[in-house]
Amino acid sequence: MSLWSRILIVSVLLIVCAVMASAAPEPLGYYRYPTAFGDQIVFTSEGDLWSAPLSGGIARRLTTAAGVENFALFSPDGKWLAFTGNYDGNVDVYMIPAEGGVPKRLTYHPALDYVAAWAPDGKIVFRSTRDGGPGIWKCYAVSHEGEYPEQIPVDEVGLITYEPNGDRVAYNRQVHQYMGYGWWKRYRGGDATDIWVGSTKTRDYKNVTNSARNETSPMWFGDRIYFMRDNDAPEGGHAQLPDSASARMNIWSIQPDGSDLKQHTFHSEWDARWPTLADGKIAYGLGADIWVFDIRSGQTRKVDVTFPSDMLQTRDKFISPDEYSDDMALNKDGKRLLLNARGELFTAPTERRGVIRHISHTPAAREKNGVFTPDGKQILAWSDLSGEEALYLFPADGVGEAKKLADGSAGWNFAPVISPDGKWAVYGDCRRALQLVDMATGKTVAVDSSEWEIRGYEWSPDSRYIVYSVKQGADDSGVNVIHIYDVTDKKAHEITDPLFTSYSPTWDPQGKWLYFISSRHMNPFSSDLDWSFVVLETNQIFGLALDTTTFSPYACNEDGQSPEAKKDEEKEDENKKDDEKKEEKVEVNIVWDGIQDRIVKLPVDPGNYGGLTAIEGKLYFFSSPTTGWLAGGGDDDSHSSTLKLFDIKTTKLSDVVSGVEGYVLSGDCKKIAVHKKDGFVVMDAGAAEVPEPDKDDQDAGLHLEDWIYDLDPQQEWTQIFNEAWRMHRDFYYDPNMHGVNWKWQRDRYGSLLNRIRTRDELNDLIAQLIGELTSGHNYAYGGDTQRGKSVGVGLLGVNVTRTNDGFYRIDRVLAGDRWDRGRTSPLTGVGMNVKTGEYLVAVNGVAVNTVPNYLALLNNQANRLVTISLNSTPSLDGARKLVVKPIGGEDELRYWDWVYGRMEYVRKNGGDDIAYVHLSDMGTSGMEQWMKEYYTQSGKKALIMDVRHNGGGNIAEWILSQLERSVWSWGVARNGNRYRKASSAFYGPMVALCNGGSGSDGETFSEGWKRLKLGPLAGTRTWGGWVGIRADKPLLDRGFLSQPEFTGWGKESTWLIEGPGVSPDVEVINHPKMVLQGLDEQLDWAINYLKDKMKNEPMKVPPMPPFPDKSPTGFRK
Structure with missing residues (x-):
């Protein structure tokens, strides 16, 4: 072969290889949170920051922390990247050179710190709830050196942008889910985002969009403000949802006064998300890709990124x-x-x-x-x-x-x-x-x-019958009754009284008895606060004789012996005659007539019982302690279930083991397996306690120490995605899925599964999928995500100002909850005498002016003893030392500080006759707050019920029932104070306050307040999420997924709340300038309304009538 022939062959082979290489699919990732500058784009994928050419090309990894780095933003000069990371297990602000390098931590606080913008002076602006009120985000600026952050003079702010060469800002007061997860697309509730514009000098801010849509993520460039907006929702109403793909989030712009609305991108397949502006370019996510809109040219294009990752989190593990x-x-x-x-x-x-x-x-x-x-x-x-x-x-x-x-x-x-x-x-x-x-x-x-799910069922020993509990009756009046289904006769029989709830049925292995639990013990407990009652520990254990020849286990004959024991002895004598007699086959005989009359209550004290199972002569069951809502589980077993064993004949009750999560019996009822908090144990059935491990034979018993499993994350993620789709199909409240083509959405979002590289990315994809249903309470998070080790920052429960010489003046010591010393600042201890105006000068002997931020000295010091030095002057000389234990978070302190501040505001502006009650949620905290705040104020002349920023729960209807009670009489004791009936009912005008942060059961309260006509509802429209969840079906890796399942309608046969929320009777907006001045216009409206009612329509207590004269004529005085 000639040289030229060889060269020709080699050239052809090279061309073929090149063609094959170009035809091979380039590796792709799941790209989020992009930011662009010059010829560089930075984004988050696999939880890390990556950089790639803006023109497209190979990406390189900039960070490698175990946690997630996101919200990256180029500095105005393109030299730096600010981002949010959790290198140390805490979400804080970091900074690195744009080309990469060692991250520098700038903030130290247990609250979430999310990068929001670069300020004109070069500082990094971030949003945080670190010292706002309940659920209130504020923005702070931190320098490159990481000095103590300063609050931006804006009231409530989540996303912010600065006017070029000016003193104005444009911002969202709300932090809407479009910024991150998008689990509620086309949201139209009361927390929908608007854009506010104003000067940080004059602090005059105006809502320049004020529409029903979402205008989010403002970005100021030149003389226009760019932002994300969804479209095609009716301006006036909120009932009709958009039905076209053009309802996607896209980039729009306006003049700073809100005029001249323009649309710039027209994406129809995916929502545009996470927009950032730098260097005249808006980078944003679309599906799993990055797109860039060049403002100067008006061009939009996709950035093609090659992703050369080792895909560590997808590897088998x-x-x-x-x-x-x-x-x-x-x-x-x-x-x-x-x-x-x-x-x-x-x-x-x-x-x-x-x-x-x-x-x-x-x-x-x-x-x-x-x-x-x-x-x-x-x-x-x-x-x-x-x-x-x-x-x-x-x-x-x-x-x-x-x-x-x-x-x-x-x-x-x-x-x-x-x-x-x-x-x-x-x-x-x-x-x-x-x-x-x-x-x-x-x-x-x-x-x-059944009217509810049938979950517990058990076969009879002879395989003919199935016993189970079903829900009967409509609405909440329904009870659980026990049914037995006869497989032979193909008929179900009701065997317990529908007047009582009965459940957890179990067969006697000999086929003579059926045991069950029933709520029949009604022993009321009275409240210490008012004349109300609660019934606890209603459960009792019963036995039901299946035929008419079976005696009670506690009956006796003339000789004082149990008739059943006598029959058992006779049977034993017959069995002894044939030592080789095979095991007798059990045959269950049920006499249906009069079956409800053959019930025996077993001598077990009433309690909170479940999981009843019978073995020969004994019963296993769970017992849970009666604890209040505030009782925490902790690491001990004092608040967990205990497995108990009851001997039917001797009536002995034993505590087998505490901290039990479940148990099962073997098929022959001779062994029992128990799942405890710390593992599993298998033992003989009937044993009254868990046996100690065999010290002489360490291999005896159950051993799971070597139990390991090699899993394939990507295959798991596919299963999780599909199951999430099915769960919504099976449990979403509307079988028609709000008209959404649910199968098509699965296929559409499922096409991105091959780009998922982490469990966190999968959560985002699932959130996008379920977000297409346009519902509240639609969450996907958790699971086997990768996170850094948590390192807590200790806090002192104070507001401080950094002085010019680097010390910290204490402006306020947070009192916290006055009722509970465990919820107060560490500096309020008896004898500490820390006062406003003192200076914090050292922590653990280190002068605070030697570090940019004193909180850095409290890193990893939460709940540890720390020495702090205080002084009346900003100096170390003459400072006094205190040993304190910093706390791991200030949310509760600051919440109670906010509440007591509102109480004082009402007292100062309305006098002592107006009661003020705020409920942060409708759960444990809300109930505690109601108990603490309402009863001691229930005798006042007027009431403000504040459910602004209420996080929901399930007690609203009970709270409403208390407020709905009316006073119909008064009384007095001979030497006592006046009282009223109904007790603790409020006698006077009432007002309720709500806002966009009033969600879920907080909206139940708002809607119920209006429908019951308890008084005016003032404020702004509520959140709009009312389809409830139970979230009792974890994904296989313990990920959390909720399915909106429970909804409701009113007497008019119209759906309530979900979507638009509850509109107040009187709209009152808290304007930013007033908020910054310490005013609360909504609270002012309520105070003025009540003052006017008390003045013009006073609700006076009728005077006590004269005492009756019942003496006969001759005996009168």
Whole structure:
């Protein structure tokens, strides 16, 4: 072959290789939070910052922290990058050179610090809730040196931009979800974002957009303000949702006065997100990509990024599955424990250390609710191998393929239970039906239904009957009653009185009794605060004799012996005649007539019980302590469930173990497996306590120390995405999914799954998917995300000002909750005598003027003893020392400081006759606040109920019921004060305040207040999220996903609240300038209204009438 021929061949081969290389797909990532300057673009992917040419090309990694770095912003000169990171397990502001380098930490505070802008003076502006009121974001500026941040003179602000060469700013008062997650697209509630513009010198700010839409993320360039906006929603109403793709978030602009609205981008497939402005270019995310809008040219283009990552978080990894265990089961003889963890099935030997078998091997699917078949050869479990939940049979030895038995009757299904003879299985589904499965054919039929989900069911020993509890009755008046389904007769029987709630039924292994728990003990407890009552510990345990020949276990004959014991003795004598007699087969005989009359209450004191299971002669059940809402779990077992054992014959009650999360019995009822907080234990059934480990044989018993699992994150993420889609399909309150083509949305967002590189990115993708439903309470977060080790910053509970010489003047010591010394500043201890005007001069012997920010000296000092030095002058000379324990957060202190500030505001401007009550939520905190604030003020002449920034919960209807009560009489004791009936009912005019931060059950209160006509509702429109959730179905890696499930309508047959929120009777806006002056216009309106009512329409107490004269004529004085 000639030289030229060889050269030609080599050239052709090189061309072919080049063509093949160019045809290969370039590696792509999931890109978020971009910022552009010059020829460089920086973005977040895999939780790190990356840099790439703006023209497109290969990206390089700038940061490598274990946590997430985001919200990067180029400095105006392009030399620096400010960003939010959590290198030290805390979300703070950092800075690095634009080309990369060592990050410099600039802020030290346990609150979230998110980079928002660069100020004209070169400082970095960030938003934080560090010292605002409840749920109030403010902006602060921090220098390159990390000096103590200064607050920007704007009231409430989440996103901000500065006028070039001017003193004005444009900002959003709200921080809307479009900035981050987008889980509520086309939001139209009362917290929708507007743009405010004004001067930081005059502090006059004006709402220049003021529409029903979302105008978010303002960016000032030249003489225009650019921002993100969604479109196609009706300006006046809020009921109709946009139905076209043009409703996507796009870039728009206006003049600073709000005029001359223009649209600049026209994306229809994805929402534009996370816009940032630098160097005349707006970088933003779209789908999983980065786009740039060049303001000068008006051109929009995608930045093609090649992503040469090692994709570390997608690599297979080994985990210990025990912390992800969902459920468990024992085989018939209890020698093998089945564990369902991280969506996989495992079995472990229970008597000695041995091999832990991995049964399912389905990394792209999730198995749940596994149970052994009676012969122990197979495991029946739900699996979504086919894309939908179906019942599969897995070989119990882990060898061979799984076989599908039956498709699920609905999307989400509950645990299957197999009959003792192995012929049948039963399960409940999300459609509230009880399903019976033929184990031979897989044929499934619905045998009963309920007004709520049927989750607990049990087979009789002879496999003929299924016992379970169903919800009966409409609305909240319904109770749980126990049904028995006869497989032979194909009929369900009701066996408990519908006057009482009964649940947790379980069969006596001998087939004579059915035991259950019922709420029949009504022992009222009276409140210490008013004449109200609560009924606690209503549960009692009952036995039901199944036939008419069975005696009560506590009956006796003339000889004082139990008739049942006598019959048992006779049976034992018969059995002894044939030593080789086989085990007698149990046959359950049920006499339906009069069955409710054959109930015996067992001698167990009433309590909070659940999880009842019978073994021969004994009962296991859970008992939970009666604790108040404020009782925390902690690390001990004082507030957790205890597994109890009751001996029916001797009536002895034993505490087996505390801190129990679940337990199961073996098929022969001879072994019990208990899931405790610290692991699992298997022991003999009937044992009254957990046995101590065998010190002489360390291999004896159950051992899970070597239990590991090699998981494939990307396959897990695909399963999680699909299950999230199914959960919304199965539980979303509207079966029509608000008209959204739900399958199409799954396919559309699912097309981006191959670009996901971290669990955090998956959460973002799921949030985008479920956001298409346009609902509140639609959350996706958590799971197996990568986070840095948490390092707490200690706080002293003070407001300070940094002096010119670097010391800190104490402007205010936060009193916190006056009722609870545990919720006050560490500097309020008795004898400390810390006063306003003193100076903080040193921490642990280090002068605070030697560091830019004194909080850096308190890093990792939360809840540790620290020595601080205080002085009356900004000097170390003559300083006194105090040993204090800094706290890990000031939210509660600052909340109570805000509340007491409002109380004083009302007293100062309205006098002592007006009561003020603020509820931060409608949960534990809100109830505590109601108890503390209302009753001691209930005798005043007027009342302000403030639910602004109320985070919701479930107590609003109870609070309303208290406020709805009216006074109809008065009384007096001979030597006592006057009292009224109804007790603690308010007698006087009332006002309620709400705003866009009033959410969920806070909106229940607002709507109920209006409908019950308790008084005017003033403020601004509420949040608009009222479709409730329960969030009781964690994803396989413990990720949190909620499905908006519970909604409501009014008497007019119209949906309430969801979407627009609750409109106040009187709209009152707190204008920024007034807020900055310390005024509260909404509170002022309420005070003035009540003062006018008290003056012009006083509600006077009728004078006490003369005492009656009942003496006969001759006996009168």
